[in-house]
Amino acid sequence: MTRARTTARVSSRAGRAGAGGARQELRAIHALITRDWLRLAANPTNTVLLLLQPLLFLLAFGGGLSALVPDTALGGQYRAFLYPGILLMAIQAPAISVGIRLITDRYSGSIRDLLVTPARRSSLLCGICLGGCATATAQGAVLLALAPAGQLPYRPLLLAGLLAELTLASFTLTALTLLPAVHIRRPETFTTLLSLTSAPLLFGSGALVPLSALPSWVTSAAVLNPLAYATDLLRRTAGPTASAGVYWGAWQPPPVVEAGVLLLTAVIALLWTARRFGRTDDMA
Template identity: 80%
Template structure:
């Protein structure tokens, strides 16, 4: 049996690929270790969505008619609560990138032989993985959200959470690579996070909101993430995004959200790769 000889160029290419993958793996593992080492932070991040689930899901469920949301309000609210659970840890990746730049920690990471764009992708995947893990904790509370334990539905919700976390992390990094000071980034988050969440239909059906909110929802990535999660839990859910009088299918919404995430990550990686060595 003969084997085809490997050229030096092919060996160099394979070695370079392994180097890039090791860098990504190291960054993802770093975020996992950070998550495991600080469970208190995870509990605090999950506290707000849990309070919303108890306060709004329990208190308003008796006041909101089932016809307005296509069923129990708690079941309508639960996908929005899942999105809230991943929003904070996903966007905090951007803050961490900026603070690491100021503290010099990022400079230590950049001495690795991997490309800068690869390192940013590793940061994005690490943030996406940990945000999804934190959102998955709330999946164990599905009955409290008015949803049954159906493995296929829970798997679909987990996939939707991963996609939403990827999009949020990529968009946060895109903003972070264009921001020099953490205070500026925090101010930007304070001005945009709440309006994007409330304008996504996560808490109230879009059909019940002013018409201009319904129009802007078509450009709100959180609205697509909410719609994907809600229609995964209940295919007959009401109040989702509409283009004119047509409601796009979840597969198309997922494709658009994925395209947005990939575009944002590539743009951020390109900008990060062209930044000065001193960061």
């Protein structure tokens, strides 16, 4: 009887400790998400400038080329075709900035203040990724509110679906950005890497030009480009289009498969990043 009571007490204490530990991890994640929200609110000028580039692309680039690109090749006007790619551009810059901030904090030594907290490294990494995902989605939502500029009607279910897909794309882009960020120590190296990869990945995704109009090797490489799946997912939700998206051989994966590819890519990137982020000597 005494042994049973002792076992019950130990189990009760372990349960309370586990619950308290879970609350502690959630508080750490919430604090990191709140930190990114405060950064976003404290610098509205930077937010406006980040949104200005994709908006100018939509109005100037889309309006200028709409007369040159036949509607029959796209299944609609070029501005409507371009709008999902512009949404992707809107979330790309804030997602990338998460990796830049991580390297800057690591280079300056301020990352140590974060690592000495009692929260687990995996929780800190999730908080950093979710914070970047939230701010990137918020900036994409601002551009999504200007749907008529992309010839998209105000339909609540349609906008909600696009917002959910923007959230998934933001999560994937943030996770992919953190992967090289934990391996690079100098901000200049990371910036150079971004300049070499960001534009080719965007143009090779079909965001601005149909994949069918690009060289065959670019179309083949799009199968390995996460931005191509995000662009195709947004475009197929925004409306029917005659432009070919990503194909696996002769088969075009349905939207649910494309969403699964994005989610799987983000999970693999986070797990890979967590292995390096958990090493004290590497992150100090």
